[in-house]
Amino acid sequence: MRATTLLGKLLGLKKTRILGATFDDLGLVVDVTPSTQVPYCSCCGRRVAAVRDRYAGRRWRHLDLAALRVWLRYTMRRVDCPRCGVVVELVPWAETRSWFTYDFEEQVAYLAQRADKTTLSTLMRISWKTVGAIIERVLPRHQSADPLDGLTHIGIDELSYRRHHEYVTVIVDHVRGGVVWAHPGKNAETLNTFFKELGKERCARLEAVTLDMSAAYLRAVTEASPQARVIFDRFHVQRLAHDALDEVRREQVREADPEDRAALKRTRFALHKNPWNLSALEAAKVAEVQKANRPLYRAYLLKETLATILDGHQVHVARRKLHEWVDWAARSRLRPFCRLARTVRGHLDGILAYVATGLSNGRTEGLNGKIRAITRRSFGFHSAQSLISLISLCCSGITLRPVHR
Numbered sequence: 001m002r003a004t005t006l007l008g009k010l011l012g013l014k015k016t017r018i019l020g021a022t023f024d025d026l027g028l029v030v031d032v033t034p035s036t037q038v039p040y041c042s043c044c045g046r047r048v049a050a051v052r053d054r055y056a057g058r059r060w061r062h063l064d065l066a067a068l069r070v071w072l073r074y075t076m077r078r079v080d081c082p083r084c085g086v087v088v089e090l091v092p093w094a095e096t097r098s099w100f101t102y103d104f105e106e107q108v109a110y111l112a113q114r115a116d117k118t119t120l121s122t123l124m125r126i127s128w129k130t131v132g133a134i135i136e137r138v139l140p141r142h143q144s145a146d147p148l149d150g151l152t153h154i155g156i157d158e159l160s161y162r163r164h165h166e167y168v169t170v171i172v173d174h175v176r177g178g179v180v181w182a183h184p185g186k187n188a189e190t191l192n193t194f195f196k197e198l199g200k201e202r203c204a205r206l207e208a209v210t211l212d213m214s215a216a217y218l219r220a221v222t223e224a225s226p227q228a229r230v231i232f233d234r235f236h237v238q239r240l241a242h243d244a245l246d247e248v249r250r251e252q253v254r255e256a257d258p259e260d261r262a263a264l265k266r267t268r269f270a271l272h273k274n275p276w277n278l279s280a281l282e283a284a285k286v287a288e289v290q291k292a293n294r295p296l297y298r299a300y301l302l303k304e305t306l307a308t309i310l311d312g313h314q315v316h317v318a319r320r321k322l323h324e325w326v327d328w329a330a331r332s333r334l335r336p337f338c339r340l341a342r343t344v345r346g347h348l349d350g351i352l353a354y355v356a357t358g359l360s361n362g363r364t365e366g367l368n369g370k371i372r373a374i375t376r377r378s379f380g381f382h383s384a385q386s387l388i389s390l391i392s393l394c395c396s397g398i399t400l401r402p403v404h405r
């Protein structure tokens, strides 16, 4: 068997002819050429006979061979396409702007779904930044139908990344369970971009939207999709109660006598926990708070009661209890809870919609955790788009396989 035939079989590149190979300090360099003589336009994909000029040998990284880096080398032609003008030709082994072959990129994407950052970078011998760029190219090749089709119940969530300075807004499909859309930013404008992409017709088919109680999000939703039922995310509601409790605790610690202060020290964790999860020591701490500081204990009870109401299943019961809770919180003489009472009163229907439907962003908690882990992993990516592509690649049900022949 001739060496080029052997190499052709090993590399397994379609529509590609092997001309020869050499070694240099980067690995094995294989000279290749498309097996069709007439070049294709990289813009419209049509055959174009008119060749304008040629590039000096360009290289693409291919899958390693026996632990050796493999490069393809080819002198690309620029074609004079009657539709697109002078553009570079299309090669059968790689996407136009990529420095890697399709096979190499597929392997990277497969690993990106499963492996950690260091494993991937070390194994494939590429930087993490490059991984981001590769994922951006691979994703559209695997997205078959429009993920925005057929949406009825969605969740809107925001995630911070890059050490909390920047945000992405993520749209989750509650029915099929996966991310359908993500975009940098966390304001009404970001959400409007989503609704614009969704279009009037598909907006009109939305039945329910879960979101947190941000006024900007709410406005965007009710303008774009007035018929959709608004459900405030229960975990967001509860987080506000936790924040209020924290505020009360800090205030009380600040104003307490030195001896009472000792009783309030290190209570934060115990006060935030669900009562049935408390250890004996933590339960003792809560009991101590009950004796030493009535306001803080009142705040604790307010937080707990709100959680219990949201755990309920009957809307009319929850409605009555929530009204009672609002009155209680408003009379509690605890400023943070008075404020929260106003917020809850203003968003009552949306909060009760959770009790009626059981839908919340927390229902996709597993998914949320996954997205958060991906977001942490994405430190070092060049752009938000890379992060979004990785989220979509890992959380929208795309099955990738390793490149095997």
Ligand SMILES: [Zn+2]
Pocket (backbone or CB within 6 Å): 041, 042, 043, 044, 045, 046, 081, 082, 083, 084, 085
């Ligand atoms: Zn063209």
